[in-house]
Amino acid sequence: MEATGFSILTAIISIPLIAGVVILFLDGKNRDLVRGVGITAASAVLALSLAVFFGYDNFVKTSGGLVEQQMSMLAAGGQLSGTQMFADALAFEQRVIWVESLGIAYHVGVDGVSAPMVLLTGMVAVAGVLISWNITDRLREFMAFFMFLVAGVFGVFIAVDLFMLFFFYELAIFPMYLLIAGWGWVKLREYAAMKLTLYILVGSVFALVGAVAMYFVAGSYFSGPGAEVLQAAIASGILPADSGAYSWSIVQLTLAAENGAYAIDILGIEGLSFAKFWFPFMFMGFGVLAGVFPFHNWSPDGHVAAPTAVSMIHAGVLMKVGAFAALRAGVQLLAEGADAHLPWMVFLTLINVVYGALIAFRQRDFKYVIGFSSVSHMGLVSMGWATMNLTGMTGAGIQMFSHGAMTALFFGVVGMVYDRAHTRDIPSLGGFMKVMPWVGIAFVIGGLTSMGMPGLSGFIAEFPIFQGMWAASEQITLQLGIFELSNYYSVLVIISALGIVITAAYVLRVAGQVFFGEFDAARFHDVGNIEMTDRIVLIILGAPLIILGLYPPIMAPMIESGIRPLIALLGGG
Amino acid sequence: MEFDLWAQLPSVLPEIGLTALAIVVLFADCYGSQATRRNVVYISAVSMALLALVPLIWLPDPALYENGALLWGGMVNYDPLAQIFKVMLLLGGAVTCVLAAGDKGVGDKGEFYLIVIVATLGGMMMSSASDLILVFVALETLSIPLYMLASFRRGDQRSAESGMKYFLYGAFASAIMLFGFSLLYGFTGTTNLAAIADSMNSLGDGLVAVMAALVMVVLGFGFKIGAVPFHFWTPDVYEGAPTPVTAFVSVSSKAASFALLLRFMTAVFPADLVIAGVVIQDFWINLLVVISIISMSLGNIVALRQTNIKRLLAYSSIAQAGYTLIGVAALQGENPDLAVASVSFYMFMYIFTNLLVFGGAILFIAKTDSEEISDLAGLNRRSPWLALFMTIGLLSLGGIPPTAGFFGKFFLFQAAVNANLVGLALIAVTNAIIALYYYLVVIKVMYVDVGPDDDVAIGIPRVYGWSLGITALVVILLGTIIVTPIYNWATLGAAGL
Structure with missing residues (x-):
């Protein structure tokens, strides 16, 4: 689509940025004002992201919309241009040249994969502000950094310029460091915050060097042999008319990839x-943030140490930022590398799924259970990418949304329990359903989602991933020296289904011990029910799980439309 | 060529202005009333900031610098590289004056500003010098005032020691560099930088002697920018010198030296200089790559163990010199524009960034009389703005967006990848992570740790607060919206080389 004037997406990034700066200048003692500005900004962002989601939904589904276009392209057969499909799928675009001599632009837009992520971020932003309502220690700084974090996360999802993607990716990391180190769980926070920051930055800077190399290779291609390809793309409107040979535009880099x-x-x-050569750097560099084994180690500590709002946005949204960026900058731009490497990386994702679940099962600390369950569920996302077919990758896209809302809900629940009971030790809790029925019900909904119960979004996500794995099994072989491994994806599915069983086991165990069982009235005499703000949090995060579970067409066609260009790039039908 | 004063004057106009300013400050300090003397700081700062406009108004003439035409009898080259460095040195000097204003024993003495002005004058001459004689005179015009500044607190033993150390090392390095210059003059019979290269090219042999001269010159530069293994003076001088002086030393001398390094290396040892079949450029590029790697690695690793904020910044500045050398090494690429632009941009942002961090440190040290990092604990509660400003500066040093440092590092890495130095870029990013660790530790101490004086607020004097605030704003703007004009300007710098 043509780059247009002011985009709603620009408002989505700038509102939290501006709100963050404004909050820094407020009087820190006037907490109501700080909260007021925070919740106003977050609600505005949620409203805008709803508008983006449903606007994009409309763009996809109307007659003559994206789905019909893609279908007619598929029906016409022949060689499909993934770049063309990707460029067509972008909506709400805005492009402003940033550093002209280097081809860096402020270029935003959403496609089928990122639109649900924008909505998710909006939801978690509001939930995060609400759940931090009663913070008393330096609320002003907390709220300002939280706003910067939200802005950074949005920036990654809507970047159509690879440089901008890195810019916002790293922008998000620093406020997160301070939030965890400054407001987290005292015992662990400094260690966990530093560990998390360094892990994530190591990954991203290696990816950055890869991206710079990619930029030069694509640039020399377009200024030499590919000059005609570039002209043709400009003529057909895929690229804006002022595109130079050297550019950070993801569309243009994709075009270079597609032309070899x-x-x-x-x-x-x-x-x-x-x-x-560069695919492992790009994919794993961002995969660190998605918690891909063996780089998942920062994640449980980071989640546990963080204050509740940050755990929510961290596990709920930031891990998706990693998975999303790995998809955009890794799979999409280096599809040939994906074909070569994902068939062995799938084993890593399997370890994520099973090993994460097993460790979660062994935890006594409520929050660690959720932390490791995130590692396990994010493994399913990466596993979905590794199928490299429409079904599996679409499942992974839905899983990103589903797990995001679910895990944010879980962390919200843990936070509410911990704030009142002052302990997260599972065996010493019990019977909380009686005093906190809302929280208990929310946990049960989240738990059922996480074990893939039909009727909830987890099923809509996990089933296609497994189905995609079966479908991929026939096609993918792995050459190990003289050995050739074939049809092994089906084996992996069976093993990873085991992970779901373990998930059910730990969810039921936690639900049984924390929310049912004996209530220690003497010890928890001051535990009361939750407040209105907390209820809103539970509804915002819990309702989508049910809606998506009962009515998948609200999201599935959109994500499919975002995955189809990738399938074309990966050389599939 | 006919001598045309009006065409040649702009090239030295800011220098003339600065000399006049030095005289004014000297007289105001000696004969002025009490009130005048108090205002010397503002006279200096405002005049230097205004003088920074001069190179922006009287632009370098492309017709001259693109043809390599020199001014003032072949002494001066006024091109965009000189222009951008002059502007940044003047702005750096102006900010230094304001930051020093409140410092007891330093900022209340008029001669401090005089010396800063003269040192800046030397730095500006360095950035446009195109003759061995002027190069050396400019170097000493910068260096000697810095030795004086380092020992500015005469009564303080540490300051005196620092000045003495700086002087001894500096004199040694200058002597060796001068010996290198004399060798160059000996082979070629000329002191003009470009002419030296031409006549060395026709030399045919004498490889060892040219190499010796080259190594001596690089050693001199290595000392000025504080690169390993010529860095031994840095921590002691940084720690011992009064903090405003440390701030000034860390930015001005480094920026001017990098300007000169770019010009000197491309002019005297250009890519087409081949002696006895050896491409001299390959040799010095490799030398700089090695120096860059060890500077980054050693600076960062040793910085991890520091507990004194000034020593930490000293080791960090060694590492920063290492990063910047990447840009100089990238001159070997097909596209030296990127290399020159990356170095210029890095120095431009580094001046503001480092002054911001040091500005915070100056105030903190003056108020608490402590240089220990652990005493920064709870700074966020004691003075939220000071903590925020220092955080922005530290983030910029660490290369985190939206601060200028992100673009600075990005341009350097990009130039390196473009020059096929991917390995060097990977080592540099690894180093950037190590560095980020200790910057984050300082930030953590300010925001997380609880100190004994947590409730004692630290007030920021108004002018001081504004100048820190503006510097912080510049650091943010350089990392967001004004990155394009500055980078484009920096890119022009290659045209005159």
Whole structure:
């Protein structure tokens, strides 16, 4: 689509940024004012992200909309242009040149994968502000940093310029560090915050070097052999007319990928193409934030140490930022590398799923259970990417949304219990259903979602992933020296289904011990029911799980439309 | 060529202005009334800030610098590289004056400003010098005032020691560099930088001697920018010198030296200089790559163990010199524009960033009389603005958006990848992570830790607060919306080389 004037997405990034700066200038003692500005900004952002989601939904589904276009392209057959499909799928675009000589632009837009993520971020932003309602220690700084964090996360999801993606990615990390280190759980926060920040930055800067290399390779391709490709793309409106050979635009880099610019051999090694060499850096670099084994280690500590609002946005949204960026900058731009590497990386995702669930089962600390369950569920997302087919990747896209809302709900629940009971030790809790029925019900809904109960969003997400794995099993083989491994995806599905069983076990165990069982009235005599703000949090995060579970068409076609360009790029039908 | 005064005057106009300012400050300090003397700081700061406009009004003439035409009898080259460095040095000097204003024993003495002005004058001459004689005179015009500044608190043993150390190391480095210059002059019979290269090219042999001269020159530069293994003076001088002086030393001398390094290396040892079949550029690029790697690594690793904020910043500045050298090493690429622009941009943002961090440190040290990082505990409660300003500065040093440092590092890495130095870029990003650790530790101490004096507020004097605030704003703007004009300007710098 053509780059247009002011986009609603610009408002979505700038509102939290402006609110953050404004909050810094407020009088810190006037907490109501700080909260008021915070909740106003967050609600405005949620309203705008709802508008983006349903606007995009409309764009996808109307007659003559994106789905019909894609279908007619598929029906016409022939070689599909993934770049063309990707460019067509972008909506709400705005493009302003930033550093012209380097081809860096402020370029925002959403596609089918990112639109649900924008909605998710809006939801968690409001929930995060509400659940931090009663913070008393330096509320002003807390709220300001939280707003910066939200802005950074939005920026990654809506970036159509790879440089901008990195910019916002790193922008998000610093406020997170301070929020965890400054307001987290005293015992662990400094260690966990530093660990998390360094892990994530190590990944992203290696990816950044890869991206710079990609930029130069694509640039020299477009200024040499690919000059005509560039002109043709400009003529057909895929790229704006002022595109130079060197550009950070993801559309243009995708075009280079599709025309084989990254297939050149590097380091003088036969068969080691640029794409194959850099794919692990790009995918794993961002995969760190998605908690891909063996780089998941920061995640449980980070989640546990963070204050509730930050755990929510962290597990709920930031891990998706990692998975999303790995998809955008890794799979989409280096599809050839994805074909080569994902067939073995899928084993890592399997470890995520099963090992994460097993460790979650062993935890005594309520919050650690949820922390490790995130590792396990995010493994399913990466596993979905690794299927490299429409069904599996769409499932992973839904899983990103579903897990985001679910895990934010879980962390909200843990926070509410902990705030009142002052302990997270599972065996010493019990019978909380009696005093906090809302929280108990929310936990049960989240728990059922996480074990993939039909009628809830977890099923809509996990079922296609497994289905996609079966479908991929026939196609994907892995060459290990002289051995050839084939049809192994089906085995992996069976093993990972085991992870779901373990999930059911730990969810039921926690539900049984914390919310049912004996209530220690003497010890928890001052535990009361939750407040209005907390109820709103539970509703905002819980309702989508049910809605999506009962009515998948609200999201599935949209995500499919975002995945189809990737399938074309990956060379599938 | 006919000598055209009006065409040549702009190239030295800011220097003339600065000399006049030095005289005015000297007289105002000696003969002025009490009130005048108090205002010397503002006279200096405002005049320097205004002088920074001069190179922006009287622009370098492309017809001259693109053809390599020199001014003032071949002494001066007025091109965009000189222009951008002059502007940043003047702004750096102006900010330094304001930051020093309240410092007892430093800012209340008029001669402090005089010396800062003269040192800035030397730095500006360095950025446009194109003749060995002027190069050396400019270097000493910068260095000697800095030795004086380092020992400015005469009564304080640490300050005196710092000045002495700085002087001894500096004199040693200058002597070696001068010996290198004399070798260059000896082979070629000329002191003009470009002419040296031409006549060395026709030398045919004498490889060892040219290499010796090259190494000596690099050693001199290594000392000025504080790169390993010529860094030994840095921590002691940084720690011992009065904090405003440390701030000034850390930015001005480094920026001017990088300007000169770019010009000197491209002019005297250009890519087409081949002696006895050896491409001299390959040699010095490799030398700089090695120096860059060890500077970054050693600076960052040693910084991890520091407990004194000034020593921490000293080691951090060694590492920063290492990063900047990446840009100089990237001159070997097909596209030296990127390299020159990355160095200029990095120094531009580094001046503001480092002054911001030091500005915070100056105030904190003056108020609490402590230089320990652990005493920064609870600064967020004691003075939220001071903590925020220092945080912005530290983040910029660490290269986190939306601060200028992110773009600074990004441009350097980009230049490195463009010059096929991907390995160097990977080492640099690894280092950037290590560095981020200790910057974050300082931020953590300010925001998280609880100190004994948590409730004792630290007030910020108004002018001081505004100048810190504006510097912080510049650091943020350089990382967001004004990055394009500054970067484009920096890119022009390559045209005159």
